Amino acid sequence: MLAQLFTDAAEACGGFSPLTATLLLKAADDLCSGGVTTRVMAGYERDRMGTVPGLRFTAALHRLVLEGRAPGLAKHYPSVGGSPHLETLWDDVLPVLHEHTDELRGRIGATVVQTNEPGRSAPLFGGLQVAAQHAAAVAGRRTPFPVRLLEIGASAGLNLHPDRIAYRAAEDEVHGDPDSPFTLDPQWTGRPEADLTRPLRIVDREGCDLNPVDLSTEDGRLTLSSFVWADQLDRWDRLQSALELAALDPAPVQRATGPNWLAERLATPVPDVLTVVWHSVVWQYVSPADRAEGRAILAAAAARATPEAPLALLVYEPRRTHTGYEFRLLLKTWPAGASLRLGSGGGHGIPFTWEQQSWD
Template sequence: MLAELFLDASRACEAHSPLTRALLVAAAEDLARGGVTARVMAGAECDRHGTVPGLRFAGALHRLVLEGRAPALARHYPTVGGEPDFATLWDDALTVLHEQADELRALVTSTVVQTNEPGRSAPLFGGLHTATHLAADEAGRRARFPVRLLEVGASGGLNLRPHRVAYRVDGEVFGDPGSPFALDPGWTGRPPVDLRHDLRLVRRAGCDLDPVDVSTEDGRLHLSSFVWADQVNRFARLQAAIDLARLDPVPVRRATGPEWLAEQLAQPERDVLTVVWHSVVWQYASPADRAMGRAILADAAARATPVAPLALLVYEPRRTHAAGAYEFRLLLKLWPAGISLRLGTGAGHGVPFTWDTAPWD
């Protein structure tokens, strides 16, 4: 039942976004009694859990607020300077739902949930430094390899420029000190390599089933609307990452991951470390696409050489021993070296992160 999916989404954000939780709980109750929310969600009654209809609903409301089209509701939204008043929040939301039901339904039905968390650039940055160091050792090189970075499920491509971010760690700045995107990665420990070396990305590319063009205002609003509106630091981080992306554009191609990856990995590149990267996309891939992706990567790994190495670097959730609990792990595989490491664990958004290198089985 759709109301149950809204309640599921409300529980997922309970610890991090009281505003979103309150909206979704009230909307679930309204759905159950056939209120205006049912009109807004018409056509979504049979949506799968993975499409997260509750967050699409919350994102649609947030987008109207960001566009200045829901002033009464905006007073509750910190992303536009408001402060939630939970006693009147749902009444103000109801006014918007009644007045703009058709517009909200169009937004809900035409969008997919995409966050494209730029905080994940921080573990990516450390992971790339580690990979280039290990690949150089394997090849007997004094200098580290430059990187060709390939991102599957890149969304708006905000994590395709990790070398262009200013990472502020314990009074030091790594990456690009002059970047418009400065990030405190919240690290405990550091990668087991010298971060003062230049990280050279000579080629970057990404694919996504629904790529977002962040050079447009529509693209900015689309990604911004899915940030929970009481997470102002996360919202500001996204805006800075979009500003950087507009200065340093990297197009994201509309394509399936296996199809695109097969094309990109068809030929090894000499004197370059090719890194396949993805973050929090594996759970959304079909079993068929997962199997095909593994086969394509295995074929490319078999053709890797010390002077044309290949790496897989992923930041994905793994279930822990605790019931229903997950942790996000940064995992690295390097070919032909046969190195397989867990580099550390962190929050879903990549910040904070704890570096703790251990074998990855």
């Protein structure tokens, strides 16, 4: 039931974004009563949970606000200087839904969830340092392997630049690129089991996505911005800085399915680099068939890996626990066969606790 999916999404973000949670709960009530939201969401009644129709709905509204076409609603949106008044929020949403019904319905149908949260670069940076240094030790190298970074579900490619960010882990502790236009507070507890003073060298970076976002266009930048919860200004600021950084040297993101794209890039081992396959909070959107095919492709590539041409899988995905979900950073390396759980953190990569242990 669509209203239940909206309610579930509201519960997931309730502790983080009161504005988004209120929108979703009010929209769920409106769906149940047959209000205007039923016309906005017409055709999407059978959308599955993984497509997160509620967040596509709130993003479509946010897009109108960002474009300056919903001034009565904008006063509730901190992303454009407003301040939420949750008691009257829905009263100001209703006129927008009535005026823009067809446009909102079209955008909801044409858009997939694209957060491309740059905060996830923080655990990625630490994970790559562990992987590159671990692979070097196995190969008997004095220096860490340079990295060839391949991202599945890369969206706009914002997380393909982890080496170009300044990570301010403490007042007098900065890792990565201290001259970067993007300074990120990783909110780390502990540190990765790696020498963070060693530079992380990424010599090749590219990604794939079924619906890549083109950062060179205003439409692409607005799409990403619209999916940020409007009352989370820290995330909003991170995204704007990440967009600025990515514009300096955009990473290529090809429109392709993960298995097909990965099969081409893993067909032949590349010597003298560590090839890292990376994905974050994308697994829920991948079909069971593509998951199985991707695992088979990775297993075949792992069998071809050598100490001089190693391979790693680094993922940041939610895992179900007895209390809900936990986002874990997991690393597998070949040919060493190491399986490590490096730590866990928030869904947006921040905060993060480093706690390395074996992973079965």
